[in-house]
Amino acid sequence: MILHQYKIVFGGTMGSGKSTAIKTLSEVEVVSTEALNTDIESHEKLLTTVGIDYGEITLEDDVKVGLYGTPGQDRFDFIWAVICKGAIGTIVMIDHAAENPLLDLEQYIQAFQPFGNNIVIAITHIDRKPERTFSIYRDWLSAQGLNYPLFFLDARQQDDVLLLVETLIATIEVHYGLIN
Ligand SMILES: Nc1nc2c(ncn2[C@@H]2O[C@H](COP(=O)(O)OP(=O)(O)O)[C@@H](O)[C@H]2O)c(=O)[nH]1
Ligand SMILES: [Mg+2]
Numbered sequence: 001m002i003l004h005q006y007k008i009v010f011g012g013t014m015g016s017g018k019s020t021a022i023k024t025l026s027e028v029e030v031v032s033t034e035a036l037n038t039d040i041e042s043h044e045k046l047l048t049t050v051g052i053d054y055g056e057i058t059l060e061d062d063v064k065v066g067l068y069g070t071p072g073q074d075r076f077d078f079i080w081a082v083i084c085k086g087a088i089g090t091i092v093m094i095d096h097a098a099e100n101p102l103l104d105l106e107q108y109i110q111a112f113q114p115f116g117n118n119i120v121i122a123i124t125h126i127d128r129k130p131e132r133t134f135s136i137y138r139d140w141l142s143a144q145g146l147n148y149p150l151f152f153l154d155a156r157q158q159d160d161v162l163l164l165v166e167t168l169i170a171t172i173e174v175h176y177g178l179i180n
Pocket of ligand 2: 018019020051069
Protein backbone atom coordinates (compact mmCIF):
# COMPACT_ATOMS: atom_id res chain seq x y z
CA MET A 1 0.00 0.00 0.00
CA ILE A 2 1.29 3.45 -0.84
CA LEU A 3 1.49 6.44 1.44
CA HIS A 4 -1.05 8.59 -0.29
CA GLN A 5 -1.26 12.31 0.09
CA TYR A 6 -4.97 12.41 -0.44
CA LYS A 7 -7.84 10.27 0.68
CA ILE A 8 -11.19 10.51 -1.04
CA VAL A 9 -14.44 8.90 0.03
CA PHE A 10 -17.23 7.70 -2.24
CA GLY A 11 -20.60 7.78 -0.50
CA GLY A 12 -24.14 7.46 -1.74
CA THR A 13 -26.97 5.15 -2.48
CA MET A 14 -26.68 1.43 -3.14
CA GLY A 15 -26.21 0.74 -6.80
CA SER A 16 -25.27 4.33 -7.60
CA GLY A 17 -21.88 3.21 -8.88
CA LYS A 18 -19.41 3.68 -6.03
CA SER A 19 -17.64 0.34 -6.49
CA THR A 20 -17.70 0.77 -10.26
CA ALA A 21 -16.17 4.25 -10.03
CA ILE A 22 -13.33 3.01 -7.83
CA LYS A 23 -12.67 0.00 -10.07
CA THR A 24 -12.74 2.26 -13.13
CA LEU A 25 -10.07 4.53 -11.67
CA SER A 26 -7.88 2.31 -9.56
CA GLU A 27 -4.45 1.31 -10.81
CA VAL A 28 -4.25 -1.46 -8.23
CA GLU A 29 -6.69 -4.30 -7.80
CA VAL A 30 -9.57 -3.04 -5.67
CA VAL A 31 -9.78 -4.67 -2.27
CA SER A 32 -12.81 -5.04 -0.09
CA THR A 33 -12.30 -5.17 3.64
CA GLU A 34 -14.37 -6.58 6.42
CA ALA A 35 -15.54 -4.43 9.27
CA LEU A 36 -17.01 -5.22 12.63
CA ASN A 37 -20.63 -4.35 13.12
CA THR A 38 -20.82 -3.03 16.64
CA ASP A 39 -24.28 -1.60 16.24
CA ILE A 40 -25.78 -4.47 18.16
CA GLU A 41 -28.84 -2.68 19.40
CA SER A 42 -30.46 -2.53 16.02
CA HIS A 43 -28.91 -5.70 14.72
CA GLU A 44 -29.05 -9.24 15.80
CA LYS A 45 -25.81 -10.26 14.29
CA LEU A 46 -22.68 -9.02 15.97
CA LEU A 47 -20.45 -9.64 13.03
CA THR A 48 -21.50 -8.43 9.66
CA THR A 49 -19.43 -8.33 6.57
CA VAL A 50 -19.33 -4.80 5.34
CA GLY A 51 -18.01 -4.11 1.89
CA ILE A 52 -15.59 -1.21 1.91
CA ASP A 53 -13.85 -0.75 -1.43
CA TYR A 54 -10.30 0.45 -1.55
CA GLY A 55 -8.37 1.55 -4.62
CA GLU A 56 -5.49 3.82 -5.54
CA ILE A 57 -4.70 6.23 -8.33
CA THR A 58 -1.67 8.38 -9.15
CA LEU A 59 -2.52 11.64 -10.88
CA GLU A 60 -0.38 13.26 -13.55
CA ASP A 61 1.62 15.40 -11.13
CA ASP A 62 2.43 12.33 -9.01
CA VAL A 63 -0.23 13.13 -6.46
CA LYS A 64 -1.33 9.85 -4.99
CA VAL A 65 -4.95 9.34 -4.03
CA GLY A 66 -6.54 6.62 -1.94
CA LEU A 67 -10.11 5.87 -2.97
CA TYR A 68 -12.49 4.57 -0.31
CA GLY A 69 -15.97 3.31 -1.08
CA THR A 70 -18.46 3.27 1.75
CA PRO A 71 -21.20 0.71 2.11
CA GLY A 72 -24.48 2.29 1.05
CA GLN A 73 -26.94 0.89 3.52
CA ASP A 74 -28.17 3.16 6.28
CA ARG A 75 -27.51 0.49 8.84
CA PHE A 76 -23.79 0.81 8.16
CA ASP A 77 -23.61 4.56 8.50
CA PHE A 78 -21.59 4.27 11.71
CA ILE A 79 -18.75 3.14 9.45
CA TRP A 80 -18.84 6.37 7.48
CA ALA A 81 -17.30 8.44 10.24
CA VAL A 82 -14.41 5.99 10.45
CA ILE A 83 -13.83 6.01 6.71
CA CYS A 84 -14.13 9.80 6.43
CA LYS A 85 -11.43 10.47 9.03
CA GLY A 86 -8.57 12.29 7.35
CA ALA A 87 -10.31 12.43 3.98
CA ILE A 88 -10.01 15.59 1.92
CA GLY A 89 -13.54 15.23 0.64
CA THR A 90 -16.48 13.10 -0.35
CA ILE A 91 -18.09 12.26 -3.64
CA VAL A 92 -21.81 11.77 -3.02
CA MET A 93 -23.21 9.49 -5.71
CA ILE A 94 -26.93 9.44 -6.40
CA ASP A 95 -28.79 7.11 -8.76
CA HIS A 96 -30.95 9.32 -10.96
CA ALA A 97 -33.15 6.34 -11.89
CA ALA A 98 -34.01 5.50 -8.27
CA GLU A 99 -37.46 6.06 -6.83
CA ASN A 100 -36.73 9.34 -5.09
CA PRO A 101 -33.24 10.61 -5.93
CA LEU A 102 -33.86 14.02 -4.36
CA LEU A 103 -34.65 12.46 -1.02
CA ASP A 104 -31.53 10.31 -1.41
CA LEU A 105 -29.47 13.40 -2.13
CA GLU A 106 -30.84 15.18 0.92
CA GLN A 107 -30.13 12.22 3.19
CA TYR A 108 -26.59 11.65 1.95
CA ILE A 109 -25.66 15.32 2.00
CA GLN A 110 -26.90 15.54 5.58
CA ALA A 111 -25.03 12.39 6.51
CA PHE A 112 -21.66 13.43 5.05
CA GLN A 113 -21.69 17.17 5.82
CA PRO A 114 -20.58 16.65 9.45
CA PHE A 115 -17.34 15.03 8.19
CA GLY A 116 -16.38 17.99 6.01
CA ASN A 117 -17.82 20.41 3.56
CA ASN A 118 -15.68 19.46 0.56
CA ILE A 119 -18.39 17.55 -1.28
CA VAL A 120 -18.93 16.89 -4.97
CA ILE A 121 -22.28 15.54 -6.13
CA ALA A 122 -22.34 12.91 -8.84
CA ILE A 123 -25.67 12.01 -10.40
CA THR A 124 -25.37 8.63 -12.14
CA HIS A 125 -27.67 6.34 -14.17
CA ILE A 126 -28.93 9.32 -16.17
CA ASP A 127 -29.10 7.07 -19.25
CA ARG A 128 -31.70 4.93 -17.52
CA LYS A 129 -34.18 7.72 -16.82
CA PRO A 130 -33.64 10.48 -19.36
CA GLU A 131 -37.29 11.52 -19.15
CA ARG A 132 -36.80 12.72 -15.58
CA THR A 133 -35.58 16.31 -15.58
CA PHE A 134 -32.00 16.96 -14.47
CA SER A 135 -32.71 20.42 -13.11
CA ILE A 136 -34.31 19.09 -9.91
CA TYR A 137 -30.89 18.76 -8.28
CA ARG A 138 -29.68 22.28 -8.98
CA ASP A 139 -33.08 23.66 -7.96
CA TRP A 140 -32.92 21.77 -4.70
CA LEU A 141 -29.34 22.87 -3.95
CA SER A 142 -30.22 26.44 -4.71
CA ALA A 143 -33.31 26.31 -2.47
CA GLN A 144 -31.11 24.95 0.33
CA GLY A 145 -28.46 27.59 -0.21
CA LEU A 146 -25.88 24.89 -0.97
CA ASN A 147 -23.27 25.30 -3.67
CA TYR A 148 -21.59 21.98 -4.16
CA PRO A 149 -20.25 21.11 -7.61
CA LEU A 150 -22.82 18.98 -9.43
CA PHE A 151 -21.96 16.48 -12.17
CA PHE A 152 -24.00 14.12 -14.32
CA LEU A 153 -22.08 11.06 -15.36
CA ASP A 154 -21.77 7.36 -15.88
CA ALA A 155 -19.68 5.69 -13.18
CA ARG A 156 -18.30 3.30 -15.79
CA GLN A 157 -16.62 6.16 -17.66
CA GLN A 158 -13.09 6.73 -16.39
CA ASP A 159 -12.81 10.34 -17.56
CA ASP A 160 -16.08 11.25 -15.87
CA VAL A 161 -15.01 9.79 -12.54
CA LEU A 162 -11.55 11.34 -12.80
CA LEU A 163 -13.15 14.75 -13.16
CA LEU A 164 -14.92 14.23 -9.82
CA VAL A 165 -11.65 13.41 -8.08
CA GLU A 166 -9.84 16.36 -9.66
CA THR A 167 -12.64 18.71 -8.68
CA LEU A 168 -12.40 17.63 -5.03
CA ILE A 169 -8.65 18.12 -5.06
CA ALA A 170 -8.84 21.46 -6.84
CA THR A 171 -11.38 22.70 -4.30
CA ILE A 172 -9.25 21.71 -1.32
CA GLU A 173 -6.19 23.32 -2.89
CA VAL A 174 -8.04 26.54 -3.59
CA HIS A 175 -9.12 26.74 0.04
CA TYR A 176 -6.13 25.37 1.89
CA GLY A 177 -3.21 25.53 -0.53
CA LEU A 178 -1.16 22.62 -1.77
CA ILE A 179 -0.72 19.77 0.66
CA ASN A 180 2.66 18.08 0.66
N1 LIG B 1 -26.76 2.25 -16.89
C1 LIG B 1 -25.86 2.66 -15.99
N2 LIG B 1 -25.32 1.76 -15.14
C2 LIG B 1 -24.42 2.21 -14.23
C3 LIG B 1 -24.07 3.56 -14.13
N3 LIG B 1 -23.18 3.68 -13.11
C4 LIG B 1 -23.02 2.45 -12.59
N4 LIG B 1 -23.76 1.54 -13.27
C5 LIG B 1 -23.93 0.11 -13.00
O1 LIG B 1 -24.71 0.00 -11.81
C6 LIG B 1 -24.41 -1.20 -11.13
C7 LIG B 1 -24.19 -0.95 -9.65
O2 LIG B 1 -22.99 -0.28 -9.47
P1 LIG B 1 -22.06 -0.47 -8.18
O3 LIG B 1 -20.76 0.18 -8.50
O4 LIG B 1 -22.02 -1.88 -7.75
O5 LIG B 1 -22.87 0.38 -7.10
P2 LIG B 1 -22.52 0.65 -5.55
O6 LIG B 1 -23.55 -0.12 -4.77
O7 LIG B 1 -22.69 2.12 -5.37
O8 LIG B 1 -21.13 0.20 -5.29
C8 LIG B 1 -23.22 -1.80 -11.85
O9 LIG B 1 -23.68 -2.84 -12.67
C9 LIG B 1 -22.67 -0.65 -12.68
O10 LIG B 1 -22.04 -1.09 -13.86
C10 LIG B 1 -24.66 4.50 -15.03
O11 LIG B 1 -24.41 5.70 -15.01
N5 LIG B 1 -25.55 3.97 -15.93
MG1 LIG C 1 -20.49 -1.21 -3.87
